[in-house]
Amino acid sequence: MSKVAPPILSARGVAKTYASGVVALSPTDLEIRAGEIFALLGPNGAGKTTLISIICGLVNASAGTVTVGEFDNVRDWRAARGLIGLAPQEIATDAFESVWATVTFSRGLFGKPRDDAYLRRLLEDLSLWDKKSAKIMALSGGMKRRVMIAKALAHEPRILFLDEPTAGVDVELRRDMWALVRRLRDSGVTIILTTHYIEEAEEMADRVGVINKGRLILVEDKAVLMEKMGKRQLTIQLQAPLRALPDDLAGYRLELANEGHQLIYSFDAKGDETGIAGLMRGLHAAGLDFKDIQTSQNSLEDIFVGLVGVGA
Amino acid sequence: MNLRGARAIYTFELSRWFRTLTQSIMAPVISTSLYFVVFGSAIGSRMSSVDGVSYAAFIVPGLIMLSLLTESVSNASFGIHMPKWSGTIYELLSAPVSWWEAVAGYVGAAATKSVLLGLIMLATARIFVPYHIAHPAMMAAFLVLTAISFSLFGFIIGVWADGWERLQIVPTLIITPLTFLGGSFYSVAMLPPLWRHITLFNPVVYLVSGFRWSFYAHADVPVGLSLAATAGFMIACLIVVWRIFATGYKLKP
Ligand SMILES: Nc1ncnc2c1ncn2[C@@H]1O[C@H](COP(=O)(O)OP(=O)(O)OP(=O)(O)O)[C@@H](O)[C@H]1O
Ligand SMILES: [Mg+2]
Numbered sequence: 305m306s307k308v309a310p311p312i313l314s315a316r317g318v319a320k321t322y323a324s325g326v327v328a329l330s331p332t333d334l335e336i337r338a339g340e341i342f343a344l345l346g347p348n349g350a351g352k353t354t355l356i357s358i359i360c361g362l363v364n365a366s367a368g369t370v371t372v373g374e375f376d377n378v379r380d381w382r383a384a385r386g387l388i389g390l391a392p393q394e395i396a397t398d399a400f401e402s403v404w405a406t407v408t409f410s411r412g413l414f415g416k417p418r419d420d421a422y423l424r425r426l427l428e429d430l431s432l433w434d435k436k437s438a439k440i441m442a443l444s445g446g447m448k449r450r451v452m453i454a455k456a457l458a459h460e461p462r463i464l465f466l467d468e469p470t471a472g473v474d475v476e477l478r479r480d481m482w483a484l485v486r487r488l489r490d491s492g493v494t495i496i497l498t499t500h501y502i503e504e505a506e507e508m509a510d511r512v513g514v515i516n517k518g519r520l521i522l523v524e525d526k527a528v529l530m531e532k533m534g535k536r537q538l539t540i541q542l543q544a545p546l547r548a549l550p551d552d553l554a555g556y557r558l559e560l561a562n563e564g565h566q567l568i569y570s571f572d573a574k575g576d577e578t579g580i581a582g583l584m585r586g587l588h589a590a591g592l593d594f595k596d597i598q599t600s601q602n603s604l605e606d607i608f609v610g611l612v613g614v615g616a
Numbered sequence: 617m618n619l620r621g622a623r624a625i626y627t628f629e630l631s632r633w634f635r636t637l638t639q640s641i642m643a644p645v646i647s648t649s650l651y652f653v654v655f656g657s658a659i660g661s662r663m664s665s666v667d668g669v670s671y672a673a674f675i676v677p678g679l680i681m682l683s684l685l686t687e688s689v690s691n692a693s694f695g696i697h698m699p700k701w702s703g704t705i706y707e708l709l710s711a712p713v714s715w716w717e718a719v720a721g722y723v724g725a726a727a728t729k730s731v732l733l734g735l736i737m738l739a740t741a742r743i744f745v746p747y748h749i750a751h752p753a754m755m756a757a758f759l760v761l762t763a764i765s766f767s768l769f770g771f772i773i774g775v776w777a778d779g780w781e782r783l784q785i786v787p788t789l790i791i792t793p794l795t796f797l798g799g800s801f802y803s804v805a806m807l808p809p810l811w812r813h814i815t816l817f818n819p820v821v822y823l824v825s826g827f828r829w830s831f832y833a834h835a836d837v838p839v840g841l842s843l844a845a846t847a848g849f850m851i852a853c854l855i856v857v858w859r860i861f862a863t864g865y866k867l868k869p
Contacts, residue, residue: 323869382712382714386712388710392706398702405628409624409628411624414618
């Protein structure tokens with residue numbers, strides 16, 4: 305029981321240089337655990353889609369191997385592909401087909417026997433059931449994106465790739481999408497999604513990978529990441545505004561804000577000594593009264609900006 | 617083996633066609649009728665018989681071959697170019713579908729359409745000309761074999777083409793001239809000796825000749841050669857398609 309479950313997907317040394325000479329992906333190692341939600345976070349052109357495309361068989365890797373389940377995605381491509389569902393970044397559908405026709409096609413293409421009950425549940429889950437006979441071109445952009453997800457799930461894959469599932473989706477629908485992804489995860493599907501939105505990764509992911517300029521800079525449990533990298537801030541609301549910082553407190557990383565009504569103290573949450581106790585004594589010694597104190601944690605966004613800034 | 621996958625592609629492609637069934641049937645009926653009105657009646661009445669059959673009857677196999685070639689190439693090239701252009705091909709490429717299953721689906725559907733069209737034209741021609749078919753089984757074999765090989769050829773063009781203009785280039789620049797110069801409307805024996813020799817480099821001559829033989833038991837080139845040429849062309853196309861999928865040429869960056 306103590307043995308760690310093998311990863312459901314692993315990429316080793318996967319790299320891609322396009323024919324144009326663009327190095328889209330430097331040799332990359334990545335392991336995905338069964339049942340997790342993994343968010344691949346990175347700016348435009350970072351190589352997210354390239355990595356996903358190699359795993360799904362849409363792009364030939366320049367180097368490296370990908371194992372899906374226990375199958376190599378080149379040698380045992382048939383078995384490997386059967387485990388994967390892909391909802392690509394660009395919406396691409398057969399405009400003249402009905403929703404129902406396109407999902408039954410997808411299921412058949414993956415060699416699964418017809419199962420109308422399953423497809424019905426799937427469409428209901430994605431709020432598409434009442435649109436099942438509608439032509440895809442008559443759907444809104446958000447609905448089309450859900451059709452893409454329905455197609456990806458039509459063959460009951462164990463791993464689902466969502467390449468920017470919430471691009472061009474309004475706030476409400478984005479919340480629905482998040483809820484859907486969680487339900488899928490609860491039903492045992494492993495989910496790998498890419499996003500530009502930090503809040504999305506923060507909201508949903510169990511683990512986060514940060515990719516920039518073709519390099520996977522970091523892979524970490526979201527919670528660990530936040531803890532490890534997160535700087536915290538202590539905001540002190542003063543009774544009376546200050547014009548300048550008292551000399552006694554010069555040793556602390558303090559800033560005056562809000563026209564002297566606030567003192568902001570930054571500290572490293574992972575350090576043993578936060579320095580808060582000393583600061584409090586210092587405030588007391590300087591005769592500063594305060595009415596409120598708050599601590600806040602840096603968001604993934606700050607971490608990300610820091611990382612990508614450093615990596616760039 | 618993923619036969620379900622092949623069948624899904626096949627039925628999907630055919631259902632696209634069935635949506636426009638009236639058009640699909642009317643177009644060949646009208647074009648065949650026009651050919652017979654112009655070539656068969658207007659011109660043919662002033663022409664002596666060719667190889668012992670009336671001119672109108674003589675052109676029946678050639679006309680059907682002509683449509684069979686163009687329809688096969690355009691159906692199959694459109695069928696695979698469309699998903700490539702719209703991006704829906706991602707699904708085929710990420711599916712557990714092998715190259716020959718994909719081919720069975722796409723090329724099978726395109727060939728089915730053109731065989732049906734050929735049969736419709738054959739029926740239409742009957743209204744104008746009382747032709748007869750000497751070797752029905754061989755006729756069917758040529759029909760199917762040609763439909764499959766040129767659908768394969770169209771499939772290759774559809775993958776190769778980078779845009780809709782390119783998709784038209786091969787049919788207009790190669791297929792149409794070859795078919796018109798391939799003896800659809802005349803017997804190779806009617807040409808001056810030099811041209812007769814040059815013509816023998818045109819693969820369509822073998823198709824038309826073999827097909828016409830199955831009707832009137834008279835051929836410009838030996839039937840065995842016709843069959844071998846068609847089969848050879850089909851195998852060549854199959855090898856190219858296999859290599860396309862193996863390397864991902866124009867399909868996978
Ligand atoms: N087919 C291709 N041919 C040549 N270069 C490509 C191709 N596809 C992607 N690239 C290049 O590879 C790099 C990585 O692109 P990729 O699409 O993987 O980025 P991404 O992280 O998905 O970006 P985005 O967030 O904008 O979707 C980019 O520089 C891009 O221009
Ligand atoms: Mg992308």
